[in-house]
Amino acid sequence: MSSDQDQRMGARHSLHRQPASENQTISTPIAFNDTSVLVLGGGNFGTCLADHLAAMGNEVTIYARDQKVVDGINNDHHNVKYMKDVVLTDTLKATSQLEDGAAIQAATVIIFSIPTQHLRDILAKTKPFVTKSHLTIFVNKGIEIHSGKLPCDIVEEVWGKEIGECATYLSGPSFAMEVVKRQPTCVSVASRVKERALRAQAVFHAPHFRVYDCDDVIGVEVAGALKNVIALAAGACAGLGFQQNARAAIITRGLAEIMRVGVKLGADPLTFSGLAGVGDLFLTAQSEKSRNYTVGFRLGRGEKLDYVLETLGSVAEGVETTKAAYELCHKIGVESPVCDAVYSVLFGGVDVKEAVKTLMSRDPHAEFHGLDLGASKK
Numbered sequence: 001m002s003s004d005q006d007q008r009m010g011a012r013h014s015l016h017r018q019p020a021s022e023n024q025t026i027s028t029p030i031a032f033n034d035t036s037v038l039v040l041g042g043g044n045f046g047t048c049l050a051d052h053l054a055a056m057g058n059e060v061t062i063y064a065r066d067q068k069v070v071d072g073i074n075n076d077h078h079n080v081k082y083m084k085d086v087v088l089t090d091t092l093k094a095t096s097q098l099e100d101g102a103a104i105q106a107a108t109v110i111i112f113s114i115p116t117q118h119l120r121d122i123l124a125k126t127k128p129f130v131t132k133s134h135l136t137i138f139v140n141k142g143i144e145i146h147s148g149k150l151p152c153d154i155v156e157e158v159w160g161k162e163i164g165e166c167a168t169y170l171s172g173p174s175f176a177m178e179v180v181k182r183q184p185t186c187v188s189v190a191s192r193v194k195e196r197a198l199r200a201q202a203v204f205h206a207p208h209f210r211v212y213d214c215d216d217v218i219g220v221e222v223a224g225a226l227k228n229v230i231a232l233a234a235g236a237c238a239g240l241g242f243q244q245n246a247r248a249a250i251i252t253r254g255l256a257e258i259m260r261v262g263v264k265l266g267a268d269p270l271t272f273s274g275l276a277g278v279g280d281l282f283l284t285a286q287s288e289k290s291r292n293y294t295v296g297f298r299l300g301r302g303e304k305l306d307y308v309l310e311t312l313g314s315v316a317e318g319v320e321t322t323k324a325a326y327e328l329c330h331k332i333g334v335e336s337p338v339c340d341a342v343y344s345v346l347f348g349g350v351d352v353k354e355a356v357k358t359l360m361s362r363d364p365h366a367e368f369h370g371l372d373l374g375a376s377k378k
């Protein structure tokens with residue numbers, strides 16, 4: 001057995017069979033006992049992940065601010081706001097208490113499923129109680145406005161390097177509503193500390209939910225954030241009535257743009273051909289199940305952004321991320337025509353048709369122009 005396999009098996013054994021202290025196969029001896037999970041965020045994705053982990057036999061509690069959501073989960077096994085029609089695993093519990101620290105102290109694994117623009121807030125609230133012995137898993141996909149920071153940078157900034165660098169980041173093509181129905185799903189989990197990525201992999205891995213580990217945190221995060229911007233563009237094209245050629249073009253040119261940004265920030269170019277890269281981009285930019293695609297589609301049909309967001313009922317991370325990415329790309333000097341076009345529609349009052357015209361009438365150039373593979377740290 002390879003040492004990777006050893007680590008994976010060790011992690012899984014500690015999950016299901018033996019106390020962490022008896023686990024001899026983990027290279028870094030951190031006392032995990034993965035049976036007590038706290039999921040922060042009672043929205044679509046937090047609920048589906050919590051349900052998945054509860055069904056695997058873990059003790060799982062969801063923290064949600066909305067008391068109706070908490071009561072619905074505790075009393076009727078339903079998330080009345082986000083997943084009305086789904087019966088959740090009956091052992092799943094919920095709480096609206098976080099500030100006293102008790103839920104965090106009782107947990108060994110903490111999953112953060114909070115939109116990126118609110119991440120800093122939840123990190124500050126959890127900071128007094130989170131220790132290095134918690135396995136922390138972030139699933140949000142976005143870039144913070146004003147700072148232009150990725151979630152991994154915000155985590156290290158708020159929690160400090162020692163605890164922050166142990167965090168793990170789960171991403172990839174995974175619509176919550178399909179995960180909760182046990183539809184086959186594959187994702188990646190990245191961490192700067194390999195043993196943590198393997199732990200997170202072991203926590204989530206199940207017959208219908210395959211998890212691949214990786215070490216490229218920046219790549220996974222850039223891909224997860226920017227695919228939402230490209231999904232907005234793809235939806236807008238569809239809303240205008242453009243068909244498959246346009247969609248394929250947006251997805252492919254979008255991927256080139258995501259790679260340019262990622263590589264400039266130090267990502268491994270290979271990551272963009274993986275689940276968190278082309279996998280999630282393909283999923284989100286071609287499906288009406290995607291909220292970002294839906295926002296774009298409705299804008300393409302002529303609806304106003306404010307109204308679309310008011311009636312969406314859930315977060316579309318790509319909207320704020322477009323703002324953040326637009327500023328970031330200009331700051332780091334990466335050409336980002338698709339992002340610029342989406343920005344001009346969302347925040348510049350430009351009509352979708354006009355934005356497409358601008359995009360299509362740019363000067364011709366080489367296909368991989370601007371992709372500086374020498375910038376990658378790998």
Ligand SMILES: NC(=O)C1=CN([C@@H]2O[C@H](COP(=O)(O)OP(=O)(O)OC[C@H]3O[C@@H](n4cnc5c(N)ncnc54)[C@H](O)[C@@H]3O)[C@@H](O)[C@H]2O)C=CC1
Nearest residue numbers: 041042043044045046113115118140141174175176314315
């Ligand atoms: N829904 C999906 O299929 C997937 C979502 N994601 C990502 O997961 C993250 C969460 O998405 P969803 O759960 O779908 O969004 P959602 O809109 O369904 O739920 C967001 C939840 O966060 C809570 N929240 C917002 N601000 C908060 C704060 N300051 N403190 C505490 N709670 C707060 C809301 O009350 C809500 O319960 C996003 O970054 C999204 O991109 C990732 C993969 C799939």
Ligand SMILES: O=C(CO)COP(=O)(O)O
Nearest residue numbers: 172173174175290291292
């Ligand atoms: O990230 C997602 C699937 O992997 C969900 O996409 P939306 O947020 O666009 O619904």
